[in-house]
Amino acid sequence: MIKGFIFDLDGVITDTAESHYMAWKKLSDEMGWAFDHEVNDKLRGISRMDSIQVILDHNSATLDEAAMAQLAAKKNDIYVASLETMTPEDYLPGAKELLTHLRTEGFSVALGSASKNAIKVLEQLNAAAYFDVIGDGNSVSKSKPEPDIFLHGAERLNLQPDECIVFEDAESGIDAAKAGGFHSVGIGPKDRVGHADLRFDTMKEATLFEIKSYFKDLF
Structure with missing residues (x-):
């Protein structure tokens, strides 16, 4: 039962998909990485660190774990700030x-x-x-x-x-x-x-x- x-x-x-997208987009633009809605769809339901890896793979880029964690935290700060407008x-x-x-x-x-x-x-x-x-x-x-x-x-x-x-x-x-x-x-x-x-x-x-x-x- x-x-x-x-x-x-x-x-x-x-x-919150659009808020996540805008946060990842801003971070990717700052890093010079390609990022669009198609890549964003691959991030649905997975963790921030896994998301960073997907974006890196898409751009044939590599970073060490410490740098990935730093960028994941930066993306999160952008995203959390956007939540203040949610009602x-x-x-x-x-x-x-x-x-x-x-x-x-x-x-x-x-x-x-x-x-x-x-x-x-x-x-x-x-x-x-x-x-x-x-x-x-x-x-x-x-x-x-x-x-x-x-x-x-x-x-x-x-x-x-x-x-x-x-x-x-x-x-x-x-x-x-x-x-x-x-x-x-x-x-x-x-x-x-x-x-x-x-x-x-x-x-x-x-x-x-x-x-x-x-x-x-x-x-």
């Missing part, structure tokens, strides 16, 4: 409604985000009360596509993976959910999250009614 839900943050609860109006359409519905029906809810700024984002959205457990980039050492962040959330909720549904907008996130034995809902295009158990183009379509209808044997 489904007892818990675990949500990614960026691209599921709110859309409770910045939920993705349908996200707040689903979280409210889950609270009303008594489901356990965890956040499973690779972001180390997740708590700041939740504060800006005034969303912390919707989550029983907050798992972020500080919670585990291995990031997606490893399942550790979702396993952390399930464990903290005192649930087994097959009692939880994971919501993700990234290919690596769905891979992580599958690797951990979770049920999965993909948010986004088929070529990115079509391997999820259930897929919606947007969060607005991902109502609890639709989810229960699809996973009807588990409720």
Whole structure:
């Protein structure tokens, strides 16, 4: 039986993608690196250090780990500054409604985000009360596509993976959910999250009614 839900943050609860893009773009421009939306799409759902590596590989460039860490921190400073303009109006359409519905029906809810700024984002959205457990980039050492962040959330909720549904907008996130034995809902295009158990183009379509209808044997 489904007892818990675990949500990614960026691209599921709110859309910080453009803020991330602008921060990476500014850093890349300063370094003289090529960076565009196509490269940015490869960063979806992965850690800052892994993101730096993707950008380096795209530019056939190399840096030692200390220099990579310094640039990752600089990118984060740019990104965090942009979060100050985020408000409770910045939920993705349908996200707040689903979280409210889950609270009303008594489901356990965890956040499973690779972001180390997740708590700041939740504060800006005034969303912390919707989550029983907050798992972020500080919670585990291995990031997606490893399942550790979702396993952390399930464990903290005192649930087994097959009692939880994971919501993700990234290919690596769905891979992580599958690797951990979770049920999965993909948010986004088929070529990115079509391997999820259930897929919606947007969060607005991902109502609890639709989810229960699809996973009807588990409720």
